[in-house]
Amino acid sequence: MPILKNSSQDAVRPKTRRNSYVLPKLPVPPLQETLNMYLKSMRHLVTEEQYKTTEGIVQKFGARGEIGEFLQQxxxxxxxxxxxxxxxWWLDDMYLRNPVPLTVNSSPGMVFPRQIFRDQNDQLRFAARLIAGILDYKVVIDARALPVDYARGQLAGQPLCMEQYYKLFSSYRLPGHQKDTLAVQKSSVMPEPEHVIVACQNQFFVLDVVINFRRLNETDLFTQLRKIVKMAENQEEQTAPIGLLTSDSRTEWAEARRVVMRDSTNRDSLDAIERCIFLLCLDSPSGVEQTDINLALQIMHGGDCHKNRANRWYDKTMQFVVGKDGICGLVYEHSPAEGIAVIQCVEHLLCYIKETSKKLVRADSVCELPAPRRLRWKCDSEIQRYLTSAADKLQRLIDNIDLNVYWFKTFGKDFIKKQKMSPDAFIQVGLQLSYYRCHGRLVPTYESASTRRFQEGRVDNIRSATKEAFDFVKAMIDGGPSISDSKKMELLWEAINAQTNYTILAITGMAIDNHLLGLRQMAMELQMDLPKLFTDETYLISNHFILSTSQVPTTMEGFLFYGPVVPDGYGASYNPHLDHIIFCISCFNDCKATSSTMFAKAVEKSFIQMKELCIKYNTKAKQSFMGNITQKVQNGRKLYH
Known part of the structure; x- marks a missing residue:
């Protein structure tokens, strides 16, 4: 795709470098090692009777000449x-075959640093700069010229797959009756006219950003946004809040979309949305106190004010929210990309806005531009019933989400690093301690681990509820005076060690979840009877992730958050800074056993307790606890070359 002219000056643009490396393919782990790790990961999470049953099933599955060996080949x-x-298979299992609404259940949100808008023009100037920054970034994406990311943390320095970035502004999730489809537009030699969809007062408008092969500058965009706001205020022209349909379950939305598509006007409107670069949601004032929690809820689903709940279109990958009261952020459809690609994009945009805000934007464009186009919808009584139903279910979902944004200020990753510990491993063990403090047990835990070291790599799961973590949290909560603090410190190091080992396995393609998924899906693809391993109660428990966690670091004081993935679970994202950690904890109100406030208080108590333990006992004797991580991993599973 040719790079279009940009009438803006001094654009902030990432340095470019052609991707000239070839990544290895994701390995298939050895079967017996996966089965052994599976048993080890679940032994302390199920009853002894259940474990014995599972052990027999696993041994038969993996025996020589049995079905497991065939599926492995x-x-x-x-x-x-x-x-x-x-x-x-992973994409289908994780996202496209999941029928739950994207709102709250699947789509993460991100809160940007709050803006101060004196009036609506300030809001629109910020929005114009945001659009210009995205178009600037997209030039580099279209040229596939982003600088290559390299791994940080464990096994740092390895090049990473960049494909997720290239789907941010070209993807769309189509609802389906059996499963959704992730549609990705391909770049062509001759670019089609590019446009953004602007949502304003629950209406949708087409904003062309390239006219006569010229990319609109910030002044042009500001002029067009003012026209859209004025058009949206015309009560006589307003149409049904069709965006509500995208908040429904995927099967319901698929059926509603089939009905909507009967009319050619509706088909044209849907086509315009499905082909857009991204959505810009110009939100009305929320009318509530701007706490971190309320900011997040506003981004996630429109907030407590009814004005903005239909001002979204959840199928589009990137939706930027710019509220008149300064609430700004992003909600994104998760299937094309993980949080790190989104965060990198956002931080570039905020840098662009900061740099270009030093320049004045003229009040109006110097050239006459065609007016933006309002999308029209023809809604009969059947579509109205779908809209009413979707609105009712969205309200119940909004009432059900329990979200807490907790700033832990006692210490951050700087303190953890001084203990010679991995900040991520420390935080994961702390989350296990917090859950045990609340519920008296450990549960299958999901921590996303990037597999971008491999072609088309996405994530595998770090199973943080290790036996070593279990021993540590039991000692901390149940041990009493019978277990010395020095022993607790030893158990903490063993838990950190186990977490670090598993992390290395996951990022090198040697964890168990993707492998077990592949064995199961291969049996289904070959139309075989599903092996008993995958219908066993332990396997079902192992995939019910009551604690779903992810590290989502930013350099700015923003944060990313998401809802729980099961009805009785927690979502727990964390953003570690040098001297503090931002935790975003979510659960559902209709589960009486869970509470985001309770969990946040447990996090505070647990992490302070771990700090006190480290200060008292974490000396040079660390080496006797830790062992050689790299050697242990190599003895278990060879790292890829």
């Missing part, structure tokens, strides 16, 4: 012919 053959043998 089929996976190895699949690896030879696919760029990434698990990607399609």
């Amino acid at each position: 089929q996976l190895i053959k699949r690896r030879e012919r696919e760029a990434n043998w698990v990607y399609d």
Whole structure:
């Protein structure tokens, strides 16, 4: 795609470098090691009776000449012919076959630093700069010229797959009756006219950002946004709040979309939304106190004010929210990309806005521009019933979400690093201690681990509820005076060590979740009876992630958050800074056992307790606790070369 002219000057643009490296393919882990790790990961999370049953099932599955060995060989053959043998199966299982509403359940949100807008023009100037920054970033994306990311933390320095970035502004999730479809637009030699969809007062408008092969500058965009706001105020022209349909369950929305598509006007409007670069949501004032929690809820679903709940279109990958009262952020559809790609994009945009805000934007464009176009919808009584139903269910979902944004200020990653510990491993063990403090047990835990070291790599799961973490939290909560603090410190190091080992396995393609998924899906693809391993109660428990966690670091004072993935679970994202950690904890109100406030208080108590333990006992004797992490991993599973 040719790079279009940009009438803005001094654009803030990432340095470019052609991607000239070839990444290895994701490995297929050894079968017996996966089965052994699976048993080890679940032994302390199920009853002894259940474990004995599972142990027998696993041993039979993995025995010589049995079904597991056959399926393993089929996976190895699949690896030879696919760029990434698990990607399609993983995408379907994680996202496209999940029928729950995207709102709250699937789409994460991100809160930007709060803006101060004196009037609506300030809001629109910020929005114009935001659009210009995205278009500037998209030039580099379209040229596939982003600088290559390199791994940080464990096994730092390895190049990473960049494909997720290239889907941020070209993807759309189509609802389906059986499963959704992730549609990705391909770049062409001759670019089509590019446009953004602007949502304002629950209406949708087409804002062309390239006219006569010229990219609109910030002044042009500001002029067009003012026209859209004026058009949206015309009560006589307003149409039904059709965006509500995208907040419904995927099967309901698929059926409603089929009905909507009967009319050619509606088809044209849907086509315009599905082909847009991104959505810009110009929100009305929320009317509530601007706490971190209220900011997050506003981004997630429109907030407590009814004005903005239909001012979204959840199927589009990137939706930027710019509120008249300064609430700004992003809600994104998760299937094309992980949080790190989104955060990198956002931080570039905020840098662009900061730099370009030093320049004045003229009040109006110097050239005459065609007016933006309002999208029209024809809604009969059947569509109205779908809208009413979707609105009712969205309200119940809004009432049900329990979210807490907790700033832990006692220490941050700087203190943890001084203990010679991995900040992520420390925080994960702390979350296990916090959950045990609340509920008296540990549960299957999901921590996303990037597999971008491989072609088309997305994530695998770090199972943080290790036996070593279990021993540590039991000692801390139940041990009493019978367990010395020095022993607790030893158990903490063993838990940190186990967490670090598993992290290395996950990022090198050697964790168990994707492998087990692949074995299961291979059996289904071959139309075989599903092996008993995958219908066993332990396997079902192991995939019910009551604690879903993710590290989402930013350099700015913003934060990313998401809802729980199961009805009785917690979502727990964390953003570690040098001297503090931002935790975003979510659960559902209709589960009486969970509470985000209770969990946040447990986090505070647990992390302070761990700090006190470290200060007292974490000396040079660390080496006797820790062992050689790299050697342990190599003894268990070879790192890829």
